[in-house]
Amino acid sequence: xxxxxxxxxxxxxxxxxxxxxxxxxxxxxxxxxxxxxxxxxxxxxxxxxxxxxxxxxxxxxxxxxxxxxxxxxxxxxxxxxxxxxxxxxxxxxxxxxxxxxxxxxxxxxxxxx
Amino acid sequence: xxxxxxxxxxxxxxxxxxxxxxxxxxxxxxxxxxxxxxxxxxxxxxxxxxxxxxxxxxxxxxxxxxxxxxxxxxxxxxxxxxxxxxxxxxxxxxxxxxxxxxxxxxxxxxxxxxxxxxxxxx
Numbered sequence: 545x546x547x548x549x550x551x552x553x554x555x556x557x558x559x560x561x562x563x564x565x566x567x568x569x570x571x572x573x574x575x576x577x578x579x580x581x582x583x584x585x586x587x588x589x590x591x592x593x594x595x596x597x598x599x600x601x602x603x604x605x606x607x608x609x610x611x612x613x614x615x616x617x618x619x620x621x622x623x624x625x626x627x628x629x630x631x632x633x634x635x636x637x638x639x640x641x642x643x644x645x646x647x648x649x650x651x652x653x654x655x656x657x
Numbered sequence: 658x659x660x661x662x663x664x665x666x667x668x669x670x671x672x673x674x675x676x677x678x679x680x681x682x683x684x685x686x687x688x689x690x691x692x693x694x695x696x697x698x699x700x701x702x703x704x705x706x707x708x709x710x711x712x713x714x715x716x717x718x719x720x721x722x723x724x725x726x727x728x729x730x731x732x733x734x735x736x737x738x739x740x741x742x743x744x745x746x747x748x749x750x751x752x753x754x755x756x757x758x759x760x761x762x763x764x765x766x767x768x769x770x771x772x773x774x775x776x777x778x779x
Contacts, residue, residue, distance in 0.1 A: 546701065580765040582702070589661075589769040590694075590702070590752065596759040601767065633702050637763045643716025646692070646704035646764060 547572060547638055548649035555655040556624045564652045566617045566634035572647060574615035577637040581610055581619045584631045584651075593632075594619060621654070629656045659683040659768045661753050666773030673743050673777070679736040679753030679770060687711065687731040690756035692766060693738050695749035703749075706738065707756065707764075721747075743777045750774050 549567040556562040566579060573579055581594040592601050594610035597617065609620045617636075621628055634649040641647050665677040679691070692707040706717045706727040715727050726739040736753050751773055754766035 576761070578759040578761050578763040578765070580759070580763075582766075584696075584702070586696070587750065587772065589771045590754075590766075591769070592765065592767050595757070595765050595767070596761065631701075635702075635765060642704060642718045643722075644692075644704065644707045644764065646707070648702040648704065651701040 546650045547641065547647055548634055548636060550632075550634060550649040550652045552650070553653045553655065555657055556621075557657045558624055558626065560624045561620065561622045562624060562654065563621075564619045564632050564634075564654070566619070566636075566649050568615050568617075568636060568638075570615060572615075572636045572638040573612060573617055579610065579612050579617035580635045581608075582633045582635065583628075584633060586631065590633070624656055626656050629654055659755065661755065661768060661770035663751065663753055663770045663773040666751065666775045668776045668778060669743055670779050671744060671777055674739070674741045675743065675775060677738040677740065677751055677753075677773060677775070679738075681734045681736065681753075681755075684755070686729075686734040690764070691729060691736045692754050692756055692764075693727065693736075693751055694754055694766070694769075695747075695751045696772075697746070697749040700749075705751070708736070740775070743775075745777050748775060748777045 584590040597612040638647040693705040757767040
């Protein structure tokens, strides 16, 4: 059970907009620690999508956006495409959870209908 | 182009040992901290261990502390994870990842390798 809670699955039709939530607490997201997002197809290299709550690395389409408010964060994907079908993880910092305080959400499987 | 290539995975019996390697290229290796992250079958991502740029500072998840040791050789652009006293629950894909630092100081992982599979089974 991760300290960052994500819905196990979301789905949407091509062209639609979907959002994936990441709910934490006053010990992590609520303490103003940054939230980062990754896209992962199992067995392949995870890919950084969003860093620092709402920043996209070069090469990531602007269809992907992130936001943070209170103890939660969200990843929004607009203009859904078949290639977006993957697992998505949020990551933040949580003091005393481990030596570096790195914590991941449980992951959300996005299905493109 | 940044590349991270893991190797050293395989099948090992409970209680056994394995050493994972990660060969880095395409960037100045000793400018960056590095980490290992794993994914067990059907589970999510779990941070395992991290090391700063010169190896002077390391950290571990509670689940591996005392059994795993992270190290690096900057002359060889390589990261390592020595895994001892392996357990069935250590079965996972192990990814090495480059550490970046967000403007507010928190760590994230900007490049990842494709992973190497470790299976602990009798």
